[in-house]
Amino acid sequence: MAASATHTKARALAREILNDWEAIFQVLAHPQLPLTNNEAEQALRHWVILRSICHGIRTEDGTRIFAILISAIETCRVRQQSPWIFLAAVFRQRRAEFSVPRLPLVKGD
Secondary structure, eight states, X not given: OTTTOOSHHHHHHHHHHHXXXXXXXXXXXXXXXXXXXXXXXXXXXXXXXXXXXXXXXXXXXXXXXXXXXXXXHHHHHHTTXXXXXXXXXXXXXXXXXXXXXXXXXXXXX
């Protein structure tokens, strides 16, 4: 299909499927994996809206920091922990020149 398709978009789709074959079919080897990444996309939706409202991050460092904050906040939420308590602990530790604390585990663990 990738070589014989006359339609450009069909050829591109076939090439993409062939290139990502292992990733696409991981769900067959690991049935506990979700069939879609919809949950991850929904978790990021409000961050994308915020970025749009703020007209993006203007520096490479700002982009990196924003990504780290999003990751920490979303990880805390998924683990049913307060991201704000965790971030306050991070700031306290760093101000005292200690290392950053580990992300909290799921409540009850």
